[in-house]
Amino acid sequence: MGPRLFGFRKGGTDYRVSLLPLGGFVRMAGDSPESHDRKGQPDEFLEKPWWARALITAAGPFANLLLAFLINVTVYLIGIRTPDFPATVGRVAHGSIVEHVGLREWDKIETLDGTPARTMRQLATAVDRAAGNKGRDEVPLTVLRGGKRVDLRLPRRDAAKFAEELDWNTGTVIGRVFLGLPAYQAGLREGDEILSVDGQPVENWTDLSARIRRSPDTPITLKVRRGSNVFLVTVKTTPDSVIGISLPETITVLERFSFPDAFSLGVRQTLYAAGQIYQGLWSFMTNPVRLSSSVAGPIAIAQVARDQARSGLDQLLSFASFISVALMAMNLLPIPILDGGHVLFAVLEGIRRRPLSFKTQAAFQRVGLAVLGGLVIFSFANDLTRVSQRKRAEADINRRLNHHAPADTTLPSDGR
Secondary structure (H helix, E strand, O other), rough: OOEEEEEEEEEEEEEEEEEOOOOOOOOOOOOOOHHHHHHOOOHHHHHOOOHHHHHHHHHHHHHHHHHHHHHHHHHHHOOOOEEOOOOOOOOOOOHHHHHHHHHOOEEEEEEEEEOOEEEEEHHHHHHHHHHOOOOOOEEEEEEOOEEEEEEEEEHHHHHHHHHHHHOOOOOOOOOOOOOOOHHOOOOOOOOOOOEEOEEOOOOOHHHHHHHOOOOOOEEEEEEEEEEOOEEEEEEEEEOOOOOEEEEEOOEEEEEEHHHHHHHHHHHHHHHHHHHHHHHHHHHHHHHHHHOOOOOOOHHHHHHHHHHHHOOOOHHHHHHHHHHHHHHHHHOOOOOOHHHHHHHHHHHHHHHOOOOOOHHHHHHHHHHHHHHHHHHHHHHHHHHHEEEEEEHHHHHHHHHHHOOOOOOOOOOOOOOO
């Protein structure tokens, strides 16, 4: 936007970089204020029928959707890294098939029926193969126990049940804290170890997740170990029982797909992202209170992009795809000045059999510009508030730890 800085002309089109780099835009031939009061050339935008103008305007957002799809296909072709975790046995329930087989807590599974099973994903694949091996009633299971190899036998008919009953000793150390979610706002960090939830000890990630899920949209008290210090912090869960943490990714698996599979997965992932975004927009409309906790501005987007870049090329490309879908969704909103507003004007023209007056369109566009400007200001302010709240929470934790605060001192999640 603004005055032209530099560019070039080709094929009747002026490609330019303007003074205000607020995003890309296209001005169609004949689409200017003075064009509304004169008869234009046949190839100009305003001389096209209403349906053609609607399709032309919608082509921009569709290009965003197409770009997201192409990025997703590329990601699946070059390989997507998914986290995996060591197949270390957690608690063994009395009377379970796991106990009957002879597994003990801290056993490290090595192979099942000759298939490597050192990670959770490998074990899931091995269980599927073992369940389909109808040649034997039992399949061999090898584990490491105290550094020594132990050979066990698993009844083939119980393979699926065995996998369901296994409890994994994943620990409760935080591997990642997600930007803007409750744990981030409360000042939790990567490497913090959660010892209890509301006074109830948690020994592994399964315990931790189960206890958090029981308290949707509710403040919970976490006992946290950071280095040699232990402290309490209050975190309010989201309505979906999320606080925004994940396990450390000790193992990653690179999975590549054939072109037909990548194409299919690319379609599904793109449509899924679009569905999630529109679901979020509907949630904002029906529950505006959630707007402040979910809207991200340029600062938050830059922080997420930095984190995704550190996680790998596949994660960065996936994030770029999501942003492209978000741009499509936003541009199609029926707000004057956005593409969706122009589509709405064209459709109204088709219904009314005559266009809205230039004065009416200009008035609506001023309203749309005000709404859009307000949203930009709100997103910036929301980013700054989020960063400020995080810093206050971290400062509170550090101050109390430096003063050797007792372990029963509770830190509020807003940092005050």
